[in-house]
Amino acid sequence: MTWVGQRVARKEDLPLVTGTGTYVPDFNLPGTLEVAFVRSPLAHARILNIDTAEALSAEGVVAIYTGPDIRDQVHALVLDQEAAPPGLETAAPEIHPATIEILADAEVRHVGQAVAAVVADSRYHAEDAAELVRIDYDELRAALDPEQARLPGAPIVFDNVPNNVQARYRIRVGDADAALDGAEHRLAMKIRSQRVMAAPMETRGVLASTVGEETTVWSSTQIPWAVRNSIAGAIGVPQRQIRVQIPHMGGGFGQKVNVYPEEVLVTYISRVLHRPVRWVEDRVENMIASGHARDQLHNVEAAFDSEGHITAIRDRFVLDSGVACPYPLSSAYNVASHFRSMYRIANFSIDAECVLTHKMFNLPYRGAGRPEAAFVMDRVINAVAQELSLDPAEVIMRNLIADEEQPYRMGMPYRDGHEVVYDASGFPAAFERLLELIGYAEHRRTQAQLRAQGVHRGIGLGTYVEGTGVGPFESGQVHVDAQGHVVVYSGCAPHGQGLDTTMSQVVADAFGITPEEVVFRAGDTALLPYGVGTFASRSVVTAGAAIIESSNRLLKRIKAIAGEMLEMAPEDLEVGAGRVRVRGVPSRGVSFKEVYRAASPGPGARLPEGMDPGTSESFYWVPPTVTWGFGVVGAVVDVDPETGVVDVRKVVMLHDCGRVINPLIVEGQIEGGLVQGIGATLYEHVIYDESGQPRATTFLDYLLPTSAEVPEIVQEHLEGTPSERNPLGVKGVGESGPISPPAAIANAIIDALSPLKIQLNELPLSPATVVAAIERAGAEGPLHPTGVKIGFPASNQSGGFLR
Amino acid sequence: MKPAPFEYHAPTDLGEAVRLLAALGEHGRLLAGGQSLMPMLNLRLARPEAIVDLNRITALAYHRLDDETLVIGALCRQREIERDQEVLARCAAIADAIPLIGHIGIRNRGTVVGSLAHADPSAEWPVLAVLLDATLEVEGVAGRRSIAAQDFFKGLFATDLRPGELVVEARFPLPPAGAGSAFIEVARRHGDFALGAAAAVVELAADGSVTAARLALGGFDSVPVRATPDPAAAAADVHPVDDVHAPAGYRRKLAETLARRALHLAEQRARKAGR
Known part of the structure; x- marks a missing residue:
């Protein structure tokens, strides 16, 4: 029985689906104090005075902290984790570290920034007292439009960031300028991916408990090691005094891939008061004070010939950082390295700037730059087809990289400094299969007839590539314990991905046991000296490699010890059913438990000459570079041209993620990702008004897709290209789903209304946006060669009533 | 996201509820299903001094x-x-x-x-x-x-x-037997408050001619509106404003579209009922 490749049911789900999980709010430590924050109501203001006297005397209040109170004890977070690595020099990156204050000291820089922390015996009392903290502000002009914020005279967000340009880079491949100058055809488009947020089901939360000089911090985070290091640095204590552990988590999607001020402050307060202290973020806080994402405005130009071959792309884009873009390489550089997708485009030029504004900071969110890039690229492809009156599928096909061109070199570095070289192939075959699965030819035959019946149906297409399994490293450690169980530790930080099950399948195969018999522990800085976390479609690739390599080392070790015990050569031994057995004589062997005893230090040890005691091995996997997955997505939509309502009927996705360890989990990842992509395409929008006030602060106005908005989803895994860049042959899949829906759905709406040449270049595609696009196109006259203006046959005839 | 402190009353008969409400005046709020009041309490957008819970009546x-x-x-x-x-x-x-x-x-x-x-x-x-x-x-x-x-x-x-x-x-x-009625709306997602809604009742004579028609529109004004049962005229009866989900111009056009569709559907149903 081989477990890898099986649809093994997730072993970690029982507590999660029976209400017996342990999330941050579920801990019940005696004497726990609760924190409520007083947050800035203004986008940009000087703090003139903070009066906490009345609040301090309110019922249940234990302490209140303000910026000046902690000025000398707690340092601001200076996040510079994405300094440019060697190999990225050609991109000429300039990156200023992101500064994030723990509590605003003298100035507030976005609505929602924490100004004071009220500590009380209950959250109710803390919130009551928070209302009594009086703060006088002197409101200042705010920088809100990133294109304006980078110009001289704009309000400056941080003095150390000139012109608010926190990060920039440029990439030149070939000569896009010359290709555009000499082009047969060219087009220019302005394309925007709006500001959205990850909106995990569980908001953030942190609980800190101090015993003696050691503090245990339970935080809902994707990066426990970085949280530990940052807390220790900010409050000036040795890292060994801080242990960060993740309890059960309700998702992260990148929003929890940052170290936040609340994690530092709650830890600090626990150490000052010597009490357990907890803060659980509420939903409004999550919407204004947890990382937002995307928010890019692209100005793109393309050169192409009359057959639709794209010869050059020139793009300039601005990313609205808010008060910080802590991961400019992930959020912005990923755009460049994924921009050209599966296409052969020889000349490529891109200039990017991350510009500070007085809004919440901008973090990578599931897809991290890839959905934004794919939306631009596949809107361009579609516009080329529209311009030349060619079928978009035909134009995609003509630009796809052929198998004989693989491994294709993109002529630029990845964000890890290594050259982008695809380790995948089969692009044309995958695309043809998509057209077949979605019924593209049939659609082309029946579209006009449907339209005559009043059904405006369209199919839109998109493609993507995805560099996965980014470094710097991940850790794995595998033990056989005293009971003979196989116990796995890893530096990843699973929070819904099913990594317990996936990793257990891998280890079960290595040791000849079942996944249920594997004990998997992760997300705890006390387990291992080094670790990173779970984000960027990386854990199965990097933690998987570390775990299989440490498993192989441990197998070698326990076979050597068993060989000593059985007086056999290790090569003649095999493992199975929790035993090391003689090959061909399964009755002869020793149990893992007996091996553990033989490996224990002391007089009873029976170890090969020169071997140290123990049944534990570690491995740190440092990937050579990322491994490339890819995929193709098609959407079928019906559009009501009068109301602009879009009904997504079906989404079809084919993808390559290398070797699949658990199809059930991969399918779930794809499905959830597609739904988040649908959300970003049609519904979700973090809106700030002209004074910097967030306008969507509850789920009444920030619209997530619900089960009622989920269409039929068809997915197929492409067999063919297991990765050669890691021992399991896997590629990441966590972020694949949301990359292509924006382009595919926008292109589908355009196809549905194809007698008009409409443009949909700004997300989300709300009904009002669609109607406005129709009106714009309609005002330019009937553009279709037949001269047919779009009609509303069914709905314009109001029956007898209007007679 | 915890409500501000409030007194809680749970009367068991209507008379008691009425007396409580009278005593509380503007400071009391009624709680029935709680689908709007509870979020407003938790957001501290509603801060009544007292809640009178009707659920025991x-x-x-x-x-x-x-x-x-x-x-x-x-x-x-x-x-x-x-x-x-x-x-x-x-x-x-x-x-x-x-x-x-x-x-x-x-x-x-x-x-x-x-x-x-x-x-x-x-x-x-x-x-x-x-x-x-x-x-x-x-x-x-x-x-x-x-x-x-x-x-x-x-x-x-x-x-x-x-x-x-x-x-x-x-x-x-309820509409008389033989009348047709309809309610349609456009919302961003299923179950959301509508960008706009239209409801109509159409009554026909034995010869099939329309004898009476009623139209109501919701979501376009600060109150639901009883509008002229004619799409173009109805659109002129409403005064939509911009919000994060749609601009006023879209909503005005939507009023006309929904009015037409609701009247049409109500009429079709009346004809079907009359057959």
Whole structure:
């Protein structure tokens, strides 16, 4: 029985689906104090005075902290984790570290920034007292439009960031300028991916408990090691005094891939008061004070010939950082390295700037730059087809990289400094299969007839590539314990991905046991000296490699010890059913438990000459570079041209993620990702008004897709290209789903209304946006060669009533 | 996200509730299904000094058909109406509207009368009340009075209720047999408050000519509007404003489209019923 490749049911789900999980709010430590924050109501203001006297005397209040109170004890977070690595020099990156204050000291820089922390015996009392903290502000002009914020005279967000340009880079491949100058055809488009947020089901939360000089911090985070290091640095204590552990988590999607001020402050307060202290973020806080994402405005130009071959792309884009873009390489550089997708485009030029504004900071969110890039690229492809009156599928096909061109070199570095070289192939075959699965030819035959019946149906297409399994490293450690169980530790930080099950399948195969018999522990800085976390479609690739390599080392070790015990050569031994057995004589062997005893230090040890005691091995996997997955997505939509309502009927996705360890989990990842992509395409929008006030602060106005908005989803895994860049042959899949829906759905709406040449270049595609696009196109006259203006046959005839 | 402190009262009969409300005046708020009040309390957007919880006054948990009138008590959940096949068969507009109200969990708790008293102009029940010429039976210490739906809604979340009064019953006269009715809306997602809603009743003579038509529009003004039953004229009757979900211009066009479709569908249903 081989477990890898099986649809093994997730072993970690029982507590999660029976209400017996342990999330941050579920801990019940005696004497726990609760924190409520007083947050800035203004986008940009000087703090003139903070009066906490009345609040301090309110019922249940234990302490209140303000910026000046902690000025000398707690340092601001200076996040510079994405300094440019060697190999990225050609991109000429300039990156200023992101500064994030723990509590605003003298100035507030976005609505929602924490100004004071009220500590009380209950959250109710803390919130009551928070209302009594009086703060006088002197409101200042705010920088809100990133294109304006980078110009001289704009309000400056941080003095150390000139012109608010926190990060920039440029990439030149070939000569896009010359290709555009000499082009047969060219087009220019302005394309925007709006500001959205990850909106995990569980908001953030942190609980800190101090015993003696050691503090245990339970935080809902994707990066426990970085949280530990940052807390220790900010409050000036040795890292060994801080242990960060993740309890059960309700998702992260990148929003929890940052170290936040609340994690530092709650830890600090626990150490000052010597009490357990907890803060659980509420939903409004999550919407204004947890990382937002995307928010890019692209100005793109393309050169192409009359057959639709794209010869050059020139793009300039601005990313609205808010008060910080802590991961400019992930959020912005990923755009460049994924921009050209599966296409052969020889000349490529891109200039990017991350510009500070007085809004919440901008973090990578599931897809991290890839959905934004794919939306631009596949809107361009579609516009080329529209311009030349060619079928978009035909134009995609003509630009796809052929198998004989693989491994294709993109002529630029990845964000890890290594050259982008695809380790995948089969692009044309995958695309043809998509057209077949979605019924593209049939659609082309029946579209006009449907339209005559009043059904405006369209199919839109998109493609993507995805560099996965980014470094710097991940850790794995595998033990056989005293009971003979196989116990796995890893530096990843699973929070819904099913990594317990996936990793257990891998280890079960290595040791000849079942996944249920594997004990998997992760997300705890006390387990291992080094670790990173779970984000960027990386854990199965990097933690998987570390775990299989440490498993192989441990197998070698326990076979050597068993060989000593059985007086056999290790090569003649095999493992199975929790035993090391003689090959061909399964009755002869020793149990893992007996091996553990033989490996224990002391007089009873029976170890090969020169071997140290123990049944534990570690491995740190440092990937050579990322491994490339890819995929193709098609959407079928019906559009009501009068109301602009879009009904997504079906989404079809084919993808390559290398070797699949658990199809059930991969399918779930794809499905959830597609739904988040649908959300970003049609519904979700973090809106700030002209004074910097967030306008969507509850789920009444920030619209997530619900089960009622989920269409039929068809997915197929492409067999063919297991990765050669890691021992399991896997590629990441966590972020694949949301990359292509924006382009595919926008292109589908355009196809549905194809007698008009409409443009949909700004997300989300709300009904009002669609109607406005129709009106714009309609005002330019009937553009279709037949001269047919779009009609509303069914709905314009109001029956007898209007007679 | 915890409510500010409040007193909590849970009367077990209507008289006690009325006396409590009178004593509390503007400082008291009624709690029925809680689908709007609870989020507002938790967001501290509503900060009443006292809550009067109606949930123990089980005598108000009823609905019935009195001849041509659907009578709904103050504690009747929306789901109760949704599951009454006779009511749904008698009025297609009601049958159309209920599934559009939030989701089943919301309709399990939310009350019809609570939705009316909350007076959200995008909500479905206020539009139905205006369409069907419903009356609201109101009780206070000064006694009982009836208010026509069109006089009840005074503005965004504002009604004709005086301090100390509560709606004890809503009475919806159903369209006559043979009439057709319809309720349609456009919302960003299923179950959201509508960008706009239109509801219509059309009655036909034996020769098929239209003898009467009614149209109500919701979500376009601060109150649900009884509009001229003609799409173009109806669009001129409403005064939409911009919000994060759609600009006013879109909504004005939507009013015309939905008015036309609701009237058309109601008429089609009337013709079908007449055959």
